[in-house]
Amino acid sequence: MVHVHLLLRQWGFYDRIDSFGVFLLFRHIAYWSYSLLMTDEHRFAALEINGLEKTYKNGFQALKGISLKVETGDFFALLGPNGAGKSTTIGVICSLVSKTAGHVSIFGHNIDTHFTEAKQCIGVVPQEFNFNQFEKVLDIVVTQGGYYGLPHRVALERAEKYLRLLDLWDMRGMISRTLSGGMKRRLMIARALVHEPKLLILDEPTAGVDIELRRSMWEFLEKVNATGTTIILTTHYLEEAESLCRNIAIIDAGNIIENTSMKALLRKLTREVFVLDIKESITSDLQLSGFVLRLMDEHCIEVEVDQHQTLNQLFNQLAEQGVTVTSMRNKANRLEEMFVSVLNTPDASETNDSEESDSNINSSTTQTKGAAV
Amino acid sequence: MNILGQWIAFKTIVYREIRRFLRIWVQTLVPPAITIALYFVIFGSLIGSRIGEMGGFDYMQFVVPGLIMMAIIQNSYGNVVSSFFGTKFQRNIEEMLVSPVKDITILLGFVVGGMVRGLLVGGIVTLLALFFTDLNVHNWWVTISMVFLTALVFSLAGFINAIFAESFDDISIIPTFVLTPMIYLGGVFYSVDLLPNFWANVSLINPILYMVNGFRFGILGASDVGLLHAYIMLILFVVVGFSTSLYLLTRAEKLRS
Numbered sequence: 001m002v003h004v005h006l007l008l009r010q011w012g013f014y015d016r017i018d019s020f021g022v023f024l025l026f027r028h029i030a031y032w033s034y035s036l037l038m039t040d041e042h043r044f045a046a047l048e049i050n051g052l053e054k055t056y057k058n059g060f061q062a063l064k065g066i067s068l069k070v071e072t073g074d075f076f077a078l079l080g081p082n083g084a085g086k087s088t089t090i091g092v093i094c095s096l097v098s099k100t101a102g103h104v105s106i107f108g109h110n111i112d113t114h115f116t117e118a119k120q121c122i123g124v125v126p127q128e129f130n131f132n133q134f135e136k137v138l139d140i141v142v143t144q145g146g147y148y149g150l151p152h153r154v155a156l157e158r159a160e161k162y163l164r165l166l167d168l169w170d171m172r173g174m175i176s177r178t179l180s181g182g183m184k185r186r187l188m189i190a191r192a193l194v195h196e197p198k199l200l201i202l203d204e205p206t207a208g209v210d211i212e213l214r215r216s217m218w219e220f221l222e223k224v225n226a227t228g229t230t231i232i233l234t235t236h237y238l239e240e241a242e243s244l245c246r247n248i249a250i251i252d253a254g255n256i257i258e259n260t261s262m263k264a265l266l267r268k269l270t271r272e273v274f275v276l277d278i279k280e281s282i283t284s285d286l287q288l289s290g291f292v293l294r295l296m297d298e299h300c301i302e303v304e305v306d307q308h309q310t311l312n313q314l315f316n317q318l319a320e321q322g323v324t325v326t327s328m329r330n331k332a333n334r335l336e337e338m339f340v341s342v343l344n345t346p347d348a349s350e351t352n353d354s355e356e357s358d359s360n361i362n363s364s365t366t367q368t369k370g371a372a373v
Numbered sequence: 374m375n376i377l378g379q380w381i382a383f384k385t386i387v388y389r390e391i392r393r394f395l396r397i398w399v400q401t402l403v404p405p406a407i408t409i410a411l412y413f414v415i416f417g418s419l420i421g422s423r424i425g426e427m428g429g430f431d432y433m434q435f436v437v438p439g440l441i442m443m444a445i446i447q448n449s450y451g452n453v454v455s456s457f458f459g460t461k462f463q464r465n466i467e468e469m470l471v472s473p474v475k476d477i478t479i480l481l482g483f484v485v486g487g488m489v490r491g492l493l494v495g496g497i498v499t500l501l502a503l504f505f506t507d508l509n510v511h512n513w514w515v516t517i518s519m520v521f522l523t524a525l526v527f528s529l530a531g532f533i534n535a536i537f538a539e540s541f542d543d544i545s546i547i548p549t550f551v552l553t554p555m556i557y558l559g560g561v562f563y564s565v566d567l568l569p570n571f572w573a574n575v576s577l578i579n580p581i582l583y584m585v586n587g588f589r590f591g592i593l594g595a596s597d598v599g600l601l602h603a604y605i606m607l608i609l610f611v612v613v614g615f616s617t618s619l620y621l622l623t624r625a626e627k628l629r630s
């Protein structure tokens with residue numbers, strides 16, 4: 001280093017550059033190192049949507065200029081009532097629906113100009129079964145690998161890996177239409193993973209799946225996410241979104257009306273309703289100061305607890321009146337309450353797509369929706 | 374995905390197509406073999422012996438190239454139209470649309486799959502024909518090129534039919550009401566020289582006439598139409614069929630919302 005320094009001084013290098021020059025030099029070196037070390041996964045968001053619009057031929061505007069960003073490695077929930085635009089959004093991302101306006105990029109690859117690179121990054125599990133009902137399980141997965149340019153040997157190895165992970169290896173020789181509903185869902189997940197995508201999109205993957213199988217699928221998806229795969233999930237089971245996803249966007253009538261972290265969203269829940277089972281028979285004389293109380297039957301009550309109230313206050317009052325609580329549960333899933341609250345909030349037509357949009361939650365939504373989740 | 378990836382995807386589609394028609398061989402390979410064998414028996418042996426000569430050859434010798442061509446046309450067309458419509462109907466076309474497979478790769482995969490079935494059935498029918506008559510190939514190059522070009526043209530035609538089709542009716546209407554009359558009036562069973570001038574001239578607008586006669590020239594060395602004319606027509610149909618298929622697939626209004 002000393003020799004380099006002496007040489008540089010001898011050549012008059014230090015006399016020729018001023019401090020700004022040194023800054024530019026270091027900036028250049030830093031940028032060069034950054035470019036060398038950072039892959040596309042680090043440089044770009046997994047998914048970036050800007051001003052996406054879709055108007056169908058019949059004039060129905062499914063998407064009204066939505067913008068969304070999903071960071072690499074995220075487990076992201078895209079929620080909304082039926083017909084809100086979730087599947088249209090996924091369709092556009094996967095090239096199954098042509099967009100009317102806007103830009104979509106996957107890990108920095110624009111789906112219009114670099115569609116092969118963009119598609120290579122995506123694995124999609126659609127809502128409806130869309131595999132050949134007459135083909136064998138193994139053939140379906142291996143064939144999908146071939147569409148992504150995987151040599152047959154590699155496609156076979158990957159198919160075995162994912163069919164084993166999803167407990168389908170023993171069914172590899174079965175005709176796909178003979179599988180049960182849950183197996184068909186898992187087959188679509190194995191098919192979506194065969195080319196090991198960096199972004200996995202699941203459109204209601206657990207619809208019609210029993211609770212035991214659903215939980216095993218959740219565990220599997222968590223493992224997939226832990227390996228670095230970004231996951232975007234749409235679901236009607238809000239418990240699923242709450243337990244799996246770190247960030248969330250709620251779409252309604254073609255607009256993003258909420259886009260924030262799951263924790264931030266749940267913090268905004270102003271009240272929760274609890275159902276309490278009571279040992280003694282309760283009469284209508286039971287009064288709880290400051291709490292809204294509803295008698296369900298003589299051994300069950302519903303209590304609304306605001307965010308500034310505590311459960312201790314509630315239990316103290318119940319204890320004072322000699323009431324014994326045998327069990328307690330949330331009336332609805334917390335996210336479900338938040339979801340309904342967001343959709344029922346007036347003036348939601350404004351799009352709200354920033355991470356810092358938490359404070360705007362109560363100033364969104366147009367239409368009053370039921371809990372049509 | 375680079376060119377090697379597209380090549381792998383192309384092979385995947387072709388293998389899948391072959392796997393499909395071999396899996397249902399009772400529906401795809403046996404019926405055409407039985408039907409054409411019956412034609413050989415009835416038109417060739419039973420009725421043919423009373424017809425006498427046709428175009429300077431025994432009727433059996435005359436009709437065999439036409440029947441082989443008929444099998445190739447029907448099966449190339451039938452394979453692509455039913456397979457591609459099937460992928461649309463079951464929505465497994467989406468497996469390809471979400472992947473980086475290019476439209477041209479999809480088109481070539483289906484078309485080559487259809488050609489393979491057409492040529493395989495053509496081969497089976499040719500073997501059956503050997504039980505009824507001797508086949509001496511007059512010109513191998515003409516024979517092989519005519520077979521390939523015909524299978525290609527009708528695979529492309531089947532693809533176009535399948536893109537437009539929205540129901541199972543749509544994939545049977547064209548073969549029943551357009552393709553079958555064209556085959557029967559395309560010089561498979563008779564020489565157009567037998568027709569009055571007006572109908573002979575009308576027959577000249579039927580592309581199947583050129584295919585059947587081109588193939589017949591390859592086998593027998595005799596044809597109702599000029600060989601060059603036949604090649605020009607076939608290449609024209611290939612170019613138009615391929616461009617139309619690719620345009621429809623790329624625009625894909627029927628496939629993408």
